[in-house]
Amino acid sequence: MSVDRLAALSPEQKQALLRDHLRRRAADGAGKRAPDFTRQSYDMFMPGADPGLGEIRRFNAWVESSIAAGRYTFETPRREAQRPENVLVREDGERLPVINVASYNYLGLSYHPEVIAAAKAALDRYGLGVSSSPIAGGTILLHAELEQALVDFLGLPGRGASLFTTGYNVNTGTLSAIIKPGGHVVLDAAAHMSLVEGAQLTRGEVHTFAHNDLGDLERILRGITRDGPKRILVCAEGVYSSDGDYGDLAGIVSVARRHGAMVLVDEAHSVLATGPGGRGVAARQGVLGEIDFFVVTFSKALGALGGAVICRRDIARYINWYARCRLFSCGLDPAVTGGVLQALRLGAADLGEARRARLRANAARLRDRLGGRVRLIESDSWIVPVIYGSDERTLLLTDHMQRAGLETSIVQYPAVPRHLSRMRLFVTSEHTPEQIDRAAAIIVEAARTFGFAGPDGTSGEGGSL
Numbered sequence: 001m002s003v004d005r006l007a008a009l010s011p012e013q014k015q016a017l018l019r020d021h022l023r024r025r026a027a028d029g030a031g032k033r034a035p036d037f038t039r040q041s042y043d044m045f046m047p048g049a050d051p052g053l054g055e056i057r058r059f060n061a062w063v064e065s066s067i068a069a070g071r072y073t074f075e076t077p078r079r080e081a082q083r084p085e086n087v088l089v090r091e092d093g094e095r096l097p098v099i100n101v102a103s104y105n106y107l108g109l110s111y112h113p114e115v116i117a118a119a120k121a122a123l124d125r126y127g128l129g130v131s132s133s134p135i136a137g138g139t140i141l142l143h144a145e146l147e148q149a150l151v152d153f154l155g156l157p158g159r160g161a162s163l164f165t166t167g168y169n170v171n172t173g174t175l176s177a178i179i180k181p182g183g184h185v186v187l188d189a190a191a192h193m194s195l196v197e198g199a200q201l202t203r204g205e206v207h208t209f210a211h212n213d214l215g216d217l218e219r220i221l222r223g224i225t226r227d228g229p230k231r232i233l234v235c236a237e238g239v240y241s242s243d244g245d246y247g248d249l250a251g252i253v254s255v256a257r258r259h260g261a262m263v264l265v266d267e268a269h270s271v272l273a274t275g276p277g278g279r280g281v282a283a284r285q286g287v288l289g290e291i292d293f294f295v296v297t298f299s300k301a302l303g304a305l306g307g308a309v310i311c312r313r314d315i316a317r318y319i320n321w322y323a324r325c326r327l328f329s330c331g332l333d334p335a336v337t338g339g340v341l342q343a344l345r346l347g348a349a350d351l352g353e354a355r356r357a358r359l360r361a362n363a364a365r366l367r368d369r370l371g372g373r374v375r376l377i378e379s380d381s382w383i384v385p386v387i388y389g390s391d392e393r394t395l396l397l398t399d400h401m402q403r404a405g406l407e408t409s410i411v412q413y414p415a416v417p418r419h420l421s422r423m424r425l426f427v428t429s430e431h432t433p434e435q436i437d438r439a440a441a442i443i444v445e446a447a448r449t450f451g452f453a454g455p456d457g458t459s460g461e462g463g464s465l
């Protein structure tokens with residue numbers, strides 16, 4: 001097309017032309033060598049000390065080149081609440097209707113009308129923010145109500161709760177308040193980055209045991225306590241966020257107790273999603289009362305933002321003062337606090353039971369539809385990771401999937417081992433069986449196209465990457 005004719009096109013016509021061009025290029029590219037913008041991974045832009053901020057320049061060049069190729073699929077805004085279906089708006093303005101398995105809104109509570117009404121009521125009464133650190137003057141009555149509601153929900157009378165503005169901060173704040181130089185943190189190898197970073201902040205000694213391996217945990221604890229008792233905090237999770245498997249919490253508690261170690265369990269992905277009354281994996285395994293630090297995040301099944309640690313009341317009070325990210329930061333905002341209180345009420349009641357049953361059924365259906373067709377990680381949970389292997393596939397694959405009508409959550413190195421990149425599918429109670437089936441069909445088709453079909457993630461058919 002001539003330059004003159006191009007200049008005469010409307011912005012919409014130019015967008016359509018660009019889309020057409022990109023689609024043709026994508027089709028041409030199938031089966032060929034991967035384009036350059038795919039030959040980068042997240043860790044490549046991490047180190048850097050030169051005064052010219054070289055890694056930032058290189059990172060931006062990579063983002064720009066993937067945008068120019070029409071393949072930048074991260075940070076794609078959506079038009080609505082995190083419902084099972086949504087519309088994505090890509091960089092070039094293109095709108096893509098998708099089934100949404102990228103959001104951990106497990107029970108759909110983020111958009112429940114009663115949750116929204118409670119958030120609005122709190123907003124009307126207390127305003128937008130609390131404008132102060134919780135210790136200094138940023139505590140509102142609603143905070144105290146939520147703390148008590150969490151303790152009551154877990155059925156742990158006598159415990160206290162400490163609220164934080166993110167789940168991430170619960171972990172960094174709690175670890176750094178409890179463990180100091182001379183103390184020890186023992187992490188499961190699959191622990192979330194907030195626990196890893198929290199452990200680094202303690203300036204105590206940090207140890208890692210092989211994932212869910214009680215023998216390895218025993219060996220490490222024996223080594224630490226060889227010369228006498230020590231302050232030790234063992235950290236595990238209810239459901240691991242990248243693998244979707246369950247922590248062996250009963251086993252961990254029994255090993256930890258033998259060595260006088262305390263136990264922190266992060267139930268970010270399991271509170272309200274499983275267990276009696278939605279009380280999580282520790283409750284399901286019969287050891288809820290044995291957990292010294294029970295971490296709840298409000299961003300998953302509670303549909304909001306923030307979190308809390310439930311622990312001995314005197315310890316919670318200490319954390320309130322000595323978790324630096326809490327003391328030196330503003331308190332939880334009123335609308336979120338009010339909304340979370342209502343989400344907790346609903347999730348603990350019949351509505352929660354019904355939605356947990358649907359969540360289980362949907363997870364089983366998705367795992368059944370994918371089983372034997374792609375490489376999964378053994379579990380029955382609502383986090384279903386599909387391993388696609390190399391980071392080089394990520395942008396081509398996610399672009400392909402979004403265009404085919406599915407949005408997933410991608411995890412790459414260093415969050416998971418190199419070449420075990422995966423798309424996490426977050427099932428919710430609100431997906432219909434038809435949506436689950438359609439999602440599975442799109443994944444199976446993509447796995448064939450990209451060469452990672454089959455139970456071990458290799459189709460042997462030589463896909464495009």
Ligand SMILES: Cc1ncc(COP(=O)(O)O)c(C=O)c1O
Binds near residue numbers: 168194266269297
């Ligand atoms: C296990 C785990 N803990 C903590 C967090 C951090 O929670 P938040 O996003 O609420 O800050 C996450 C986030 O995904 C998580 O998966």
